[in-house]
Amino acid sequence: MLQRTEGIVLRTNPYGEADLIVTYLTKDYGIVKTFAKSPRKIKSRFGSSLEPLTYSKISFWGKEDSALPRLTQADIIYPFHVLRSSLKSFLKVSEMIEITLSFVPERDPSPKAYSLLINMLRAFEEDSSDRMLVIYYKLKLLDVTGFLPKITGCGRCGNAGHDFYLSHGTVLCEKCSKGFETSFRISAGLVNFYKNLLEWNISHIKRIKPSDALVLELSMLIDEHIRYVTEKSLKTRAFRV
Ligand SMILES: [Zn+2]
Structure with a gap:
């Protein structure tokens, strides 16, 4: 089943030689871990959309209860790249990401946590001090x-x-x-x-x-x-x- 939603990349982990596990906080499904095939190849269709904190429209494919559905599409809505470019702000954001991963459940809709994170990243981008x-x-x-x-x-x-x-x-x-x-x-x-x-x-x-x-x-x-x-x-x- 193809599922569509939007989400923010919280974390990526290399998987094998060229693949990636991308963990999102999504609008409709809470935390979702997806499997991205070959995003680390130079001409990958994913481009820079899998960078941490990137906010995208995504589609993933798998059985409804699949632990690791396959990411089929990620179109950037907003990259939040400013937050990645300064180490100081990235460290603070990393702390926020860590507790998000600890407290928001997987595959359980948490729209309030989702909008909280987006609003917070926007505010943080304006002034991370x-x-x-x-x-x-x-x-x-x-x-x-x-x-x-x-x-x-x-x-x-x-x-x-x-x-x-x-x-x-x-x-x-x-x-x-x-x-x-x-x-x-x-x-x-x-x-x-x-x-x-x-x-x-x-x-x-x-x-x-x-x-x-x-x-x-x-x-x-x-x-x-x-x-x-x-x-x-x-x-x-x-x-x-
Ligand atoms: Zn008492």
């Missing part, structure tokens, strides 16, 4: 994929609480947290900032100038949470094998 963009992306991606840490009140009973527990992905109140080890305390300032960030859009994010302390506190929370969740899922996957 804004330190809030990557943090905002991580936060929103956790939100749309269902992994957002809860910091407004106890995640079990809803009562007030200020201590975050990585093991639970939430703040817990004194009563519900008996016997667990606190990960860190959440400041009142962070709770407000966090609520606002989830409401604001990217153009608003580009106008704000939060304090260093707040940005640091938020980054630590988000990064520790991401590390905890990905390590846990890696262990689960290893266990299943």
Whole structure:
């Protein structure tokens, strides 16, 4: 069956002498890994369309549940080449790509994650020096994929609480947290900032100038949470094998 959609190249891996496995975040199917025949040959019809971050219209062919359908067409909509040309911006984008690969499921439509990534790449292309963009992306991606840490009140009973527990992905109140080890305390300032960030859009994010302390506190929370969740899922996957 031929499937058509649009997508952004997240990663490519060489396969054999001349072939490539191209991993996309697609508009209609979430993450899709495709097999591209001979794109590394000079006269390949794929041209530069398989470069990381390239946004294209694509077609791929295979059974509906095929793990590795064959990429038959990739027509560039927008190359995002500016993001690849500077090492500094590419490193930041690579961090965004890594967590996208960790949190967005394969073959499960995730249109919110898809539009989030496109909007973020556009914003990033305009100004890659804004330190809030990557943090905002991580936060929103956790939100749309269902992994957002809860910091407004106890995640079990809803009562007030200020201590975050990585093991639970939430703040817990004194009563519900008996016997667990606190990960860190959440400041009142962070709770407000966090609520606002989830409401604001990217153009608003580009106008704000939060304090260093707040940005640091938020980054630590988000990064520790991401590390905890990905390590846990890696262990689960290893266990299943
Ligand atoms: Zn509680």
